Amino acid sequence: MKDVHVDDLLVDHVRGDLDVAERDRVGAHLAVCAECRATRERFAALLTELARTVPAPPPIHWGAYRAELRERLARRRGQAGPVWRWLVQPAPALVAAALVVALVVAACRAPRPARASRIRSRSTTRSWRAGST
Numbered sequence: 673m674k675d676v677h678v679d680d681l682l683v684d685h686v687r688g689d690l691d692v693a694e695r696d697r698v699g700a701h702l703a704v705c706a707e708c709r710a711t712r713e714r715f716a717a718l719l720t721e722l723a724r725t726v727p728a729p730p731p732i733h734w735g736a737y738r739a740e741l742r743e744r745l746a747r748r749r750g751q752a753g754p755v756w757r758w759l760v761q762p763a764p765a766l767v768a769a770a771l772v773v774a775l776v777v778a779a780c781r782a783p784r785p786a787r788a789s790r791i792r793s794r795s796t797t798r799s800w801r802a803g804s805t
């Protein structure tokens with residue numbers, strides 16, 4: 673029985689990214705398949721060449737980075753108008769709305785002392801009159 677070629681695993685084999693079982697299977701196949709060995713060598717040479725030709729990243733200028741960050745933050749703050757701020761920070765708006773609701777409910781539930789005393793004094797007068805006659 674002929675083993676299936678392992679072309680799709682060769683790059684990972686070169687990079688060492690295979691798990692143990694796959695690495696062993698690829699290694700066993702490479703031991704008997706000259707075609708895959710040659711392909712693996714070409715991938716290894718290609719990856720080495722790519723790693724060699726990748727330009728080094730530019731050095732980081734932290735001062736310029738901080739200045740750019742400050743500029744972006746200032747721009748963002750400048751764009752945020754009052755309406756947007758209410759949407760972004762709803763907590764103060766919710767607290768204010770809850771306070772208004774609480775005040776309205778408290779005002780509606782509170783007894784009205786002037787009217788209550790008037791009613792009480794009238795009924796007291798009636799009972800006093802009724803008792804006196």
Ligand SMILES: [Zn+2]
Pocket residue numbers: 676677678701705706707708709
């Ligand atoms: Zn093969």
